[in-house]
Amino acid sequence: MVFVETKLEGVYIIEVEKREDDRGFFARTFCQHEFEARGLNPRVAQCSTSFNKRKGTLRGLHYQVAPYGEVKVVRCTAGAIYDVAVDLRPDSLTYKQWVAAELTEDNRRALYIPVGCAHGFQTLVDDAEVYYQISEFYHREAAKGVRWDDPAFGVQWPLRKGPIVSERDRSYADYSL
Numbered sequence: 001m002v003f004v005e006t007k008l009e010g011v012y013i014i015e016v017e018k019r020e021d022d023r024g025f026f027a028r029t030f031c032q033h034e035f036e037a038r039g040l041n042p043r044v045a046q047c048s049t050s051f052n053k054r055k056g057t058l059r060g061l062h063y064q065v066a067p068y069g070e071v072k073v074v075r076c077t078a079g080a081i082y083d084v085a086v087d088l089r090p091d092s093l094t095y096k097q098w099v100a101a102e103l104t105e106d107n108r109r110a111l112y113i114p115v116g117c118a119h120g121f122q123t124l125v126d127d128a129e130v131y132y133q134i135s136e137f138y139h140r141e142a143a144k145g146v147r148w149d150d151p152a153f154g155v156q157w158p159l160r161k162g163p164i165v166s167e168r169d170r171s172y173a174d175y176s177l
Helices: 032-037
Strands: 001-006 012-015 020-021 024-026 046-052 058-063 072-078 080-087 099-102 111-112 115-121 128-134 143-145
Touching: 001 080, 020 046, 046 058, 072 080, 072 099, 080 111, 099 111, 099 115
Parallel strands: none
Antiparallel strands: 001 012, 012 111, 020 024, 046 128, 058 115, 058 143, 072 111, 072 128, 080 099, 080 115
16 A cells, blocks of 8 residues: 555545456555554444435535544545545644545545544545445544535535535534634
């Protein structure tokens, strides 16, 4: 695996290293030792899948607060998404900044999102499926979110006209801290 640093501290794009032959290829997508060697949290408490029927579906921006903060490793297993991490760590040099990566079934990239960052994505095609490895169990009382179009962050989503957003994700108040 190749860990590519982003402008947000602790957020990485993870690229696979294919070993190809006439049958196809083999590639490692997770290794506890490789994560630990970079100081990344390798814990996986649960895995989840999100299937999205329509292009333009926007989910997020979600996170969990302490003591249930979570690391997410996100991969697109079918289709293509625009995956976003927003830094909500007040002591971070990149506080309130965001980074995005296009994750597709073809590029097989993943995005590592550390504790303290919100996560969301927008589907770029119909029938997109997203696979999450999550370091903490879901705790309803700790589940929080910030609005996808909150001016505090200025995330530039690729499909701005008419995104398909849940009522919950649309109703978050303006961010303040």
